Amino acid sequence: MKRRANAGESIAETLVAVLIMALCFLMLATAVMAAARMNNAIKNKDVAFDTASAGSDEVIDDAYAVNITIGDKTGSVSAALHKTANGYYYYE
Amino acid sequence: MKRAKQKLHSRSGATILLALLLFLVAAMVCAVIVSASFTTAKRVHDDKSEEQDYLTVSSAAKLLKKSLLSSSVTYTTTTLVTDGVPAAPQTVPTAAGPLGEALRAAIESPGAYALTVTPGDTQLGAAVMNDFTVVKRADGNDADSYYKLSGTLSPAGGRADSQKIYLIGEFMMKSEQPTTQQSETLPEGVTEQYTLTQRETLQWVYIQLNTAKEAAE
Structure with a gap:
């Protein structure tokens, strides 16, 4: 009975939920960008390691x-x- | 207007089944993100120790090659010939360089040996070669004997997939032209006496270090 019920939230509440979800996705995107930046930094460090091994x-x-x-x-x-x-x- | 107002205040929406489904998808996405970040963190940590392992093994391999090239073995065989009759030849081996004695042992009994490169203190780990093999080549000519050596150098206590360096090489025991030296004083009743000296000296054909096994073969 509960599975088939179509009682839910009002559109205002749904809009607030969508806003929260959008904020969550925004934070996720920021985290992905931070991870990409860190990856790049590590890559640079790797190159620096090779250079350091070569001479300095x-x-x-x-x-x-x-x-x-x-x-x-x-x-x-x-x-x-x-x-x-x-x-x-x-x-x- | 009334319809819009009704719509705004309407409480009919998603069923609990849909809500649970959405929650499941979100949980899976979160699990994937957390797992990926843990994997990356572990990889960065492993990279650091792998790079040190690589330096340890490559240092050991280069030093091993240098030490092998700077070591030598010579066999000097002297035969005293009296009136054309040779006495039993006497062979004296001499080894020089850091690995001269080890090479002499390998020449005299070719086979598999355990090889370890151990730094004097604990700043760097040891490198080991459990399959160091010296084999006498069957196709050497009569005068010269050829020996092939091979082995895989890896960090001591390293993981199965850690950095390895493959060593292959070949050297020969080159026979020099025999020399004769007349005896200054002859025993009574002897008309001619001289010493025949023959030297066999180790000469390297090549030593190669490779990071890929295919290249080493």
Whole structure:
């Protein structure tokens, strides 16, 4: 009986509901745009990471010891430890 | 006018079924948005550790290549020939460079070895190669022996899909022209005595590092 009932809200109430929904969609659109902006920022950071890896980094230890073990034989090699502008480490 | 007034105050509208349907659609949209944002946040976090893993593995791979290229192995075989009769040859191996001894062991017993590149402190993780293999090539000519090596370097304790670098290479044990050296003093009753020396030296043909397995093969 309740399923078939057509009793609802007045047009004024419906209009208010539509307004609230429109506001919600507006906020959603703003959130999507903010997400897109953040994505772009991360992409830029990624590019910056590549650039930082290519050159703008600092050598924090120029006698960094690295051991290479093959089977039961170990050899020690001295390398230079670098830190990139984004806080990543690598040696060469 | 009366009709419009009635319409404005009319309370007939959507049934509860339609309202529930609308609520369901809205809930699904919200769930998708929240799930997408969580996935993105996790991806950003994983990207950071993946990039450090990549640097760890690529550093280890480049250092491994440099160390292999700067290591050498030489076998010097001397045979004392007295009046044309050769004595039993004596072979002395010498290894130089950081991985000279490891290469000598691999030449003498080709096969699979575990390879680990471990930095001296804990700032960077280790890189491992569990499938480092040295195989003696069957088609080498009589004088020179060819060896192929291959393996996959990945971060120690890394995920299955983490960054990998594939290493392939080949070196040969090149035989030099034998040299002879006459003995300065001859034992009694001996008319001729000399030492025949033959050297076999490791020479690299190539070493390649690739990020794609297909390229390495």
